[in-house]
Amino acid sequence: MTGSGAMTGSGGGAAVANGLVNRVVDSMRAKVRSAVVRGAGNDTEGTGGTEEGTPVERLLAAVRAGRAHQVPALLEPLDAAARKSALGPLKSLRSEVRGWDWKRWNEATAVRRALYVAGAGCQTGAAATATWLGGRDLLSRRSQDGVLVLSVLADRDPAWAADVAQRLAARPAVAEDSYGLIRGLVERSGCAVPATDGYVLAWTREITDGRLLARLREDTHTRVLVPHALAMSETPDRLTWSVGPEAPTHWPTALATLVAEGVLDRAQVVDLCVSRLLRGGRARDLRFPLEVLRLVEPDAAERRERVPDWIGMTADAPSPVAGYAQEVLAGLAAEGALSAGTLAEMTGGVLFRTEKKLVRAQLTLVGKVLTREPGAAEELLPAVAEAFGHEDTTIQERALKLVGRHAGRVDASVRRELAEQAGLLSPVHRPAAVALFGADLEAEAGVPYEEILPPVPEREPVAPPATTVEELVEELVTRGRSDDPAAFERTLDGLVRLARRDRAGLEAAVREAFPTEHWAHEHYFSHYTHGAEVVLAGLLGLLPARRLESGRAKGNDRKACHHEALSGILDARLWEMAALVGSEALPFLLATPTLHTGEIDPEVLVERLRAYGDAGVEPAPADLAQALLRVGRTTAAAAEAAERAGALGTAAGRRLAAWLRTREPLGTRVRFSPRGKDRNSQKWWLTDRIVVEIDERAVVREEFPAAFRWLGGELQATPRRCYHWVDTRAHWSAALPVDREFVAACVLSSLASGADGDQRGLAEPLTALAEAGGPVGRAVHLALAFGLGCQDADDRLRAVDALLVLASRGDLDARLLGTELAWLVVEGSVKPNRLADALRTTAATGAYGTVWAVLEPLLPELLGAEKPVRGLGEVLAVAADCVERCRATGEVAGLDALASARSSAQFVVQAKRLSGALRREADQPLTETV
Known part of the structure; x- marks a missing residue:
């Protein structure tokens, strides 16, 4: 190949490849001629008579018979006029095949293959040819069909072939399915390699096998397509395969080897990887550039010149990427190549994250720098104080201790700023904060707790209907x-x-x-x-x-x-x-x-x-x-x-x-059938054990239309799992807006799928249920419990909103909700970490008393469970935070026994914290009771 642009310098290898393609095409054409000769004497009946009629008629007969392999030889003797005359009937046949029913599927497939090849040979313009070859109904995934098309286009001008190749490559789906054809056109024409997403995706599928490294070395397209693969928003599957670095199909190892050998430009690879990580996206799509960057490893100069990039990753990137960037910046800090101001900027971003591992590592890094450079305290300590508001009290404690060790090195204005931030600390750390900052915090002592709930939502009138x-x-x-x-x-x-x-x-x-x-x-x-x-x-x-x-x-x-x-x-x-x-x-x-x-x-x-x-x-x-x-x-x-x-x-x-x-x-009752012992049995799942019984209502069954009579007790009260998709769930509550308990009972099975399984978006009815009218009983509280335990974070947020609305309207029975949650957690249908996340979010709105009222009946069941409840520490942490802030007192059965254990485990630490908070006398009575 003697192309220009991106392919300059690879002419020798391209020429060899071009010769290979031409030999394959010539061989195919010879086989096709032989097949036509054999078929002429044996296959005339039922195929339109391949040896009778004009050349155009013989071509059309072969196409209608679905004999794609005969098409190149039948096209060869046709001049431009004859091919143009054949194009109309080919288009008509294409339209006819579109109308065939599924019973003629195999016949239609064969005809489409023949049409694919014949139409390409009869078209004259590059745009028309590309449109024909890219047609959704004709698009062929068979590599042999691409070879047939190459044979019928063998005599076309190289510039024309290049135009067709670029047009096909620009369409993602077409490029994926027509890789062999496009590559043949590229190598024959000598044009630039079409580095498009679809073409690169097909290339990675084609080249990935046990000889990946050798094939990448030999392929003249590697230098052009690898950079594009590194920059793609959606990384091709082959590049993200979960195989070890020693596996022959591991792309990052292969690319690192090519970088070491000089086949790929090292600086370009590093720059592309960093740029892709900065753009962000799904963790799955960032895994490949991150692995490549770890293996290629930027040198000292490259690490220093990209400091703003690393800081951006630590603040916003997914955890694996943020962790790598944190490692790079920690190395620069150890070398003294990171200024105090830059480290403070980095610290502020990291401490805002929820990942405890990253936050702890950052506090450790700042502690080391302050030990080595005490003068940096005035810039670094205000950044450290950002951790005072972290949801984990152990991280708050670490940050407070770090500030305490170095607070003597800051002036009065910085000290006041730190004291202000200390107001975000959990009450358990207030004594230590007061001892550190003195009178600046004492003024807040004795302020009565006030429960903050959202205003009761107003019921908005519906506007009049359209008049025009x-x-x-x-x-x-x-x-x-x-x-x-x-x-x-x-x-x-x-x-x-x-x-x-x-x-x-x-x-x-x-x-x-x-x-x-x-x-x-x-x-x-x-x-x-x-x-x-x-x-x-x-x-x-x-x-x-x-x-x-x-x-x-x-x-x-x-x-x-x-x-x-x-x-x-x-x-x-x-x-x-x-x-x-x-x-x-x-x-x-x-x-x-x-x-x-x-x-x-x-x-x-x-x-x-x-x-x-x-x-x-x-x-x-x-x-x-x-x-x-x-x-x-x-x-x-x-x-x-x-x-x-x-x-x-x-x-x-x-x-x-x-x-x-x-x-x-409208009356309903909800009960649950016993759980099966075998996890593979249907009875294991909560969804399949919900039994909803509808009360008999004679007036509904006698006077209402057929679609409404089930409301009077017409449906069987048996557990059932649904395998359909219902897109009208938003209208369920509106159908029975004054009977929300009834609606809640009907939607329990779908909500249970969100908690007990992995389905998403099922908590949509909760908001409407909270705002609807009618009594609130077990069904509504069960629906709320399932929502709080949903796997999907958005579903849990909907449940949090519903809980707050019910509480603000006085419709929430916190003890009933806690009781229902208790058995759901103990039996494993609601995961404690999801519940803790939802309740922590609820409490953070200011509803600490409400959340504690839910947790108070829940904790004894969790503490007394036969099997240890995994994730109990997170629930206890939320409970301790609520008690410290709303100043509740009392006892929780089983808590003191756990708190007296000698262990540094999280659930023991939080049990001690909760026990201590409950035994402390309240400074002021609650201004509101829940």
């Missing part, structure tokens, strides 16, 4: 599948109202804004309503009457899961709207919420029924049923509304009056 077609269509486009139930309901109401007022205008606007052709497909709405789309399809008349009726009449199998049943309420309403939208039978929706939680003001519902009565319209069954489930039943206004509803003189009014007078919530 333009406004409504905009809402449908943005909220047609909205996760905000109130906004979604508002949009549905606007749709129903405008469909009666301006049906023609609305239909025209919907056809313009939505791709409506697939709504008429027989199976599109078979399993999902796709949000408001099913209603729009009904508006446009695209749904047959039998489909509408079956959608409205659908009920629940007795073995259906609660998630499907909850989602079925919304589905039934949407099918009902699809059948009635635009007609006189549905002037507006009765079930539109008046509050963001989904609740309806009883007085408003009475007026809606009055309007229906005045118009002589009978309410739609599902719409009325949902309205009844949403109406507030426990307020004083409900009793007055019941009288007014009864006076309407309509059947719907009488139903509303009876429903309001009952006031009873």
